Amino acid sequence: MQPGNRTAARETRIVLENCGRIDPESLSEAVKAGAYQAITRVVREKRLAADVTAEVKRSGLRGRGGAGFPTGVKWSFTAPGETKFVVCNADEGEPGTFKDRLILEGDPHKLLEGMMLAGYAVGASKGYVYIRGEYATSIRRVQKAIDDARAAGYLGAAVLGSTFTFDVEVKKGAGAYVCGEETSLIESMEGKRGYPRLKPPYPGSVGLWGKPTVVNNVETLANVPGIMARGADWFRGFGTASSPGTKVFQILGDVQTPCAVEVEMGTPLRSLIEGFGGGVRAGKRFKAALLGGAAGAIVGPGLLEMAMDFDEAKERGAVLGSGAVVVLDEDASIAELLHGILEFFRHESCGQCVPCRVGTAALVAMSDSIRAGRAGAGDVDRLVDIARTMQATSLCPLGQSPILPVKSAVEGFRTEFEVAAA
Ligand SMILES: Cc1cc2nc3c(=O)[nH]c(=O)nc-3n(C[C@H](O)[C@H](O)[C@H](O)COP(=O)(O)O)c2cc1C
Ligand code: SF4
Numbered sequence: 001m002q003p004g005n006r007t008a009a010r011e012t013r014i015v016l017e018n019c020g021r022i023d024p025e026s027l028s029e030a031v032k033a034g035a036y037q038a039i040t041r042v043v044r045e046k047r048l049a050a051d052v053t054a055e056v057k058r059s060g061l062r063g064r065g066g067a068g069f070p071t072g073v074k075w076s077f078t079a080p081g082e083t084k085f086v087v088c089n090a091d092e093g094e095p096g097t098f099k100d101r102l103i104l105e106g107d108p109h110k111l112l113e114g115m116m117l118a119g120y121a122v123g124a125s126k127g128y129v130y131i132r133g134e135y136a137t138s139i140r141r142v143q144k145a146i147d148d149a150r151a152a153g154y155l156g157a158a159v160l161g162s163t164f165t166f167d168v169e170v171k172k173g174a175g176a177y178v179c180g181e182e183t184s185l186i187e188s189m190e191g192k193r194g195y196p197r198l199k200p201p202y203p204g205s206v207g208l209w210g211k212p213t214v215v216n217n218v219e220t221l222a223n224v225p226g227i228m229a230r231g232a233d234w235f236r237g238f239g240t241a242s243s244p245g246t247k248v249f250q251i252l253g254d255v256q257t258p259c260a261v262e263v264e265m266g267t268p269l270r271s272l273i274e275g276f277g278g279g280v281r282a283g284k285r286f287k288a289a290l291l292g293g294a295a296g297a298i299v300g301p302g303l304l305e306m307a308m309d310f311d312e313a314k315e316r317g318a319v320l321g322s323g324a325v326v327v328l329d330e331d332a333s334i335a336e337l338l339h340g341i342l343e344f345f346r347h348e349s350c351g352q353c354v355p356c357r358v359g360t361a362a363l364v365a366m367s368d369s370i371r372a373g374r375a376g377a378g379d380v381d382r383l384v385d386i387a388r389t390m391q392a393t394s395l396c397p398l399g400q401s402p403i404l405p406v407k408s409a410v411e412g413f414r415t416e417f418e419v420a421a422a
Contacts, residue, residue: 009261009275012238014246015222016262019106024141027148030109036154038228039116043162052121056224059232060244065089065180065217066292066321068243068310071224075121079205079212084124086115087189087208087215090131090138091173091180094293095344096324099248099260100218104131104138107222108145112155112168114221117228119166122214127168130185132175143170177348178398182215184350195352196396219248239265243309247323251277254284254329266312270304272325284329288413292321294341295401297408298334317408334413335371341405342367349398356399359390363402370417380417384410 013019022029030036042052057072078084088111092100103111115127131139146168149155157165171189173179179188183197186208207213223245227235236244243265249272250260256278263272273279273289280286288300297318299306306316313320328337346360366383369375387406390399410417 009271010263011261012246012264013262014226014235014238015103015110015219016106016248017226018110019102022107024106024108025144027109027145027152030107030145034229035109035225036113036149038225039113039120039154040160042117042120042228043160043164046162047120049121049123052117052228055232056121056227059227059235060242061220061223061227061235062243062310063217064219064223064247064323066094066295066319068320071216071220074204074216075118075214077202077204078122078214081123081212083126083211084122085208085211085213086118086122086124086127087182087185087203087213088115088127088129088218088221089180089182089185089215090129090135090142090218091185092132092135092218092322093175093177093180093348094295094322094324096250096252096290096293096326097322099250099323101135101138102248102260103218103222104129104135105141108142109149110222110225111142111218112145112149114224115168116155116159116166117224118214118216118221120164122212124214125165125167127166128171128189128208129168130171130173130179130189132173134175139170139172146170176350177344178350178396181396181398184396185215186213195350196398198395240307240309240312242311247308247320249276249308249323249325251325251327253289253325253327254281254332255279255327256281265309266307268304269299269306269308269325272308273304273327277325277327280327280329282329284331286327287330287332288328288334288337290326290328290337290341290405291324292319293324294344295319295397295404296321296324297404298337298412299408300412317411319404333371334409334416335367338405338409339364339367339371342402345398345402353395353399355390355393356395359386359394359399360402362386363390363406380410380414 053075061071062068179194184194188194203213248262342363349360351357387403391403
């Protein structure tokens with residue numbers, strides 16, 4: 001792969017449109033750039049809550065936290081109740097991922113407005129931003145944005161003189177990967193150990209303190225003000241039919257120019273790596289890319305033309321996940337990469353259920369034998385069998401996740417594993 005022409009690659013910015021352009025600590029600059037226009041119109045025109053949900057549904061916005069679940073549909077599933085909550089998931093624990101931080105630090109008012117619109121749509125008057133504790137600047141800037149928005153009448157009782165009440169509080173996470181999973185995040189917010197809950201019931205029915213709760217990712221919520229200000233059709237003008245809008249990707253590893261970019265959904269993987277990342281470093285050839293973080297897939301050169309949207313990725317056995325694209329050059333060892341991923345899962349397994357607690361340790365031991373040349377015939381297939389058993393029997397998606405990196409590594413780079421295991 002030749003180094004690409006960086007100037008030829010163009011970003012399309014929706015969630016990052018103001019990042020780097022406005023002072024993120026200035027409410028007046030944010031307002032000048034359009035902040036709170038959508039919520040102001042919604043409350044002044046006394047729009048029906050169902051209309052807001054319908055517009056977001058029509059936009060086709062899908063969750064940017066990894067799974068791509070349709071946001072408007074999730075909101076419409078929120079159970080009735082006097083007390084409901086909106087929780088913004090800013091735990092951002094996926095390796096190679098820092099896209100939410102760009103929004104939290106670069107345009108916190110956009111996120112707050114997205115939460116307000118979500119609250120208006122589902123009938124919640126309280127929102128929480130659960131931010132990982134290591135993100136000190138994010139915490140400080142979001143808190144300042146909340147204080148400024150409240151002082152200006154955008155947040156609090158009777159928002160902008162209307163009957164809508166909405167306030168936001170920051171909760172700090174303690175840095176466990178599993179606490180990014182929505183039910184363990186809720187447990188952690190309730191002051192308990194971050195053990196995932198069995199689903200169903202889903203948070204939309206039984207969430208924070210037993211109340212209906214909408215949990216959305218930072219990037220998801222940051223798309224909502226644009227949709228409500230400019231309309232669902234405008235949003236559908238970007239991206240692909242089944243994955244409208246944009247996605248923030250982080251292009252890392254063995255590339256000339258590591259970067260984070262916001263591009264239309266459906267942008268080819270090659271364009272991310274060559275156009276924005278500048279191609280593989282030091283004249284080396286492309287070997288593979290880990291897409292979507294530790295819970296993602298390892299893809300080879302055969303998938304470089306893949307359009308990066310939820311459905312095309314799924315069809316090709318990959319995922320968008322968090323939007324991390326970690327590039328490996330020809331000298332990299334896939335067995336070493338996989339071992340690192342499996343070590344991560346073992347470390348982050350909460351230990352609540354046996355298949356994941358025992359399975360992650362078994363995967364690490366076996367991949368260690370393979371990379372050290374101590375494995376026997378059949379051990380490569382046993383690696384896949386263990387991950388498959390974990391997928392079928394683990395209590396939460398963390399234990400169900402190793403199958404994707406394991407299967408994609410073994411299927412795509414089998415000879416490398418067999419040589420190591422021989
Ligand atoms: C182990 C694990 C970690 C996760 N970490 C995050 C995270 O850091 N941020 C996030 O938004 N979603 C994370 N998720 C997904 C959440 O459970 C949830 O689906 C998401 O916050 C929903 O938001 P969305 O619909 O806007 O995508 C994680 C899931 C699992 C299983
Ligand atoms: S699958 Fe793993 S992380 Fe999830 S509950 Fe079981 S032990 Fe905990």
